[in-house]
Amino acid sequence: MMKMIYKVSVERCIACGKCELACAFAHGSEGRPSKTRINIHRRGPELGTPVVCFQCDDAACVTVCPTQALVRNEDTGAIDMIRSRCISCRMCVAACPFGNMLWDEVYNCVQKCDLCGGEPRCVPFCPTGAIAWVPAAEAALPPEPLDRESLEVTP
Amino acid sequence: MPTLKINGRKVAVGDDAYLLEACRAAGVEVPTLCNFDGLEPWGGCRLCVVDMSLAKWDDDWFKMVTACNHPVEEGMTVITDSERVLATRRVVLDLLLARCPETPLIQQLAREYGIEETSYQPNPEPTDCILCGLCTRVCDHIGVSAIASTNRGWGREIAPPFNEPPPDCIGCLACAEICPTDHIKFTTSNVQRTIWGKEFEMLRDPTTGEAVITKAQAEHFAARSGVPMSYFETSDKTKRLEMAKTFEKLQVVK
Numbered sequence: 560m561m562k563m564i565y566k567v568s569v570e571r572c573i574a575c576g577k578c579e580l581a582c583a584f585a586h587g588s589e590g591r592p593s594k595t596r597i598n599i600h601r602r603g604p605e606l607g608t609p610v611v612c613f614q615c616d617d618a619a620c621v622t623v624c625p626t627q628a629l630v631r632n633e634d635t636g637a638i639d640m641i642r643s644r645c646i647s648c649r650m651c652v653a654a655c656p657f658g659n660m661l662w663d664e665v666y667n668c669v670q671k672c673d674l675c676g677g678e679p680r681c682v683p684f685c686p687t688g689a690i691a692w693v694p695a696a697e698a699a700l701p702p703e704p705l706d707r708e709s710l711e712v713t714p
Numbered sequence: 715m716p717t718l719k720i721n722g723r724k725v726a727v728g729d730d731a732y733l734l735e736a737c738r739a740a741g742v743e744v745p746t747l748c749n750f751d752g753l754e755p756w757g758g759c760r761l762c763v764v765d766m767s768l769a770k771w772d773d774d775w776f777k778m779v780t781a782c783n784h785p786v787e788e789g790m791t792v793i794t795d796s797e798r799v800l801a802t803r804r805v806v807l808d809l810l811l812a813r814c815p816e817t818p819l820i821q822q823l824a825r826e827y828g829i830e831e832t833s834y835q836p837n838p839e840p841t842d843c844i845l846c847g848l849c850t851r852v853c854d855h856i857g858v859s860a861i862a863s864t865n866r867g868w869g870r871e872i873a874p875p876f877n878e879p880p881p882d883c884i885g886c887l888a889c890a891e892i893c894p895t896d897h898i899k900f901t902t903s904n905v906q907r908t909i910w911g912k913e914f915e916m917l918r919d920p921t922t923g924e925a926v927i928t929k930a931q932a933e934h935f936a937a938r939s940g941v942p943m944s945y946f947e948t949s950d951k952t953k954r955l956e957m958a959k960t961f962e963k964l965q966v967v968k
Contacts, residue, residue: 602958625855646892648888653946
C-alpha cells in the first residue's frame with residue numbers, strides 16, 4: 560500500500576467550515592461543530608487557517624500519556640486514542656504544543672484526529688483542496704495558490 | 715499464536731495475552747470490576763473467574779482461574795458459564811452488595827446474576843467503595859503512589875497516609891476518573907482543585923485563565939516524560955491560535 564499523508568495547504572483555505580462539520584458528524588459527537596477535531600482559525604472574509612493534528616513523530620501527547628492510551632497506527636500513520644486505556648487525566652491536552660488534543664466534556668474523554676482510519680472524512684468536503692489525502696511523494700510538492708478571483712459565488 | 719477454545723468457539727490470540735482478552739476476542743463477555751486495559755491485571759475482584767483446562771489434562775478436569783491475569787496457552791479449553799463459575803460470581807456479587815447496598819453499578823450487576831437483595835447482613839454504613847484497587851494502581855502506575863489500601867479485613871479502606879492530605883498527591887484526578895463507582899470526590903475549577911483533602915493551585919493560561927491541570931501535575935509529568943514545562947503553560951485554545959499565526963506567514967493570498 561502506498562503511504563498516504565494528510566496534507567494541509569493553508570493558502571487554499573476559504574474558511575467555509577465544511578471540514579469542521581464533516582468531522583463533527585463523522586465522529587459521533589452529535590454533529591456539534593464545536594467538537595470538531597479540525598479547527599479553522601478565522602481571520603477575515605474567506606480567509607482562514609485550518610489547524611489539525613500533525614501526528615508528530617516524537618509526539619508530546621504519547622510521551623506524557625501515563626497508560627499508553629495513545630499509540631501509533633502503523634497502517635494509517637495516525638496516533639490513535641484507545642478509549643479503553645484512557646483514564647481521562649488530560650495530560651495530553653495540556654502537553655500538545657499545538658493545542659490539537661481536544662477535551663470533550665460530554666463523553667469525558669479526549670478527542671483527537673485519527674485520520675478516520677485511513678480515509679479522512681473531511682477531505683472530500685473541502686471545496687478548494689486546502690486539505691488533501693495524498694501519496695507521501697506528492698505531499699512535498701508546494702501547493703498551487705488559490706485563484707480567489709475565479710471562485711464562483713453562488714447565492 | 716496460541717489457539718484456544720472458549721465456550722466451544724476457537725480463537726487465536728497473541729502470545730502474551732491473558733484469558734480475558736481471549737474471551738473478548740471470542741465475543742464472550744466476562745464481568746469484571748477491577749480490570750482496566752491501561753493497567754496491569756490484578757485479579758482483585760474475583761468476578762472474572764472462568765473454568766479452564768489445559769490440553770494435557772483429562773477432558774473433564776477443569777480448574778477455576780481469574781481470566782484477567784491468567785496467561786493463555788496453546789490448546790486451552792475455557793468455559794465461562796458453567797454452573798460453578800456462575801455460583802462463584804453470585805457469591806462475590808452477594809458479598810459486594812452487602813458491602814455496597816446503595817451502589818447502582820453493583821445493584822445492576824447483581825440483578826444480572828439474579829440477586830435482588832443480599833443474603834448477608836447489609837453494611838450499616840453503606841459505601842460506594844468496592845475496594846477494586848483501580849485508584850491505587852493507577853496512582854502507582856503514574857509514579858505518584860499518594861494513596862494506598864489501609865487496614866485489614868472489615869476495616870480495609872483506600873486512604874492517603876494517616877488519613878491526612880497526601881504530600882505526594884499531584885491532583886491529577888486519575889483516581890477519581892478511573893473509579894467505577896464515582897466514590898472519590900473532588901472539586902475543580904480554573905483556579906483551584908481539591909481532592910483527598912488537599913488543595914491545589916491550577917496552572918492557568920496567562921491570557922484566557924483556563925486551566926486543565928494543576929501546577930504539581932505539570933511539574934511531575936515534565937520531570938517524568940522530559941516534555942518541557944513550557945508546553946503546559948498555555949491552554950489548547952491559545953496554542954491553536956499561536957499555531958495558526960505561524961502558518962499565516964506561509965499564506966500567500968493572490
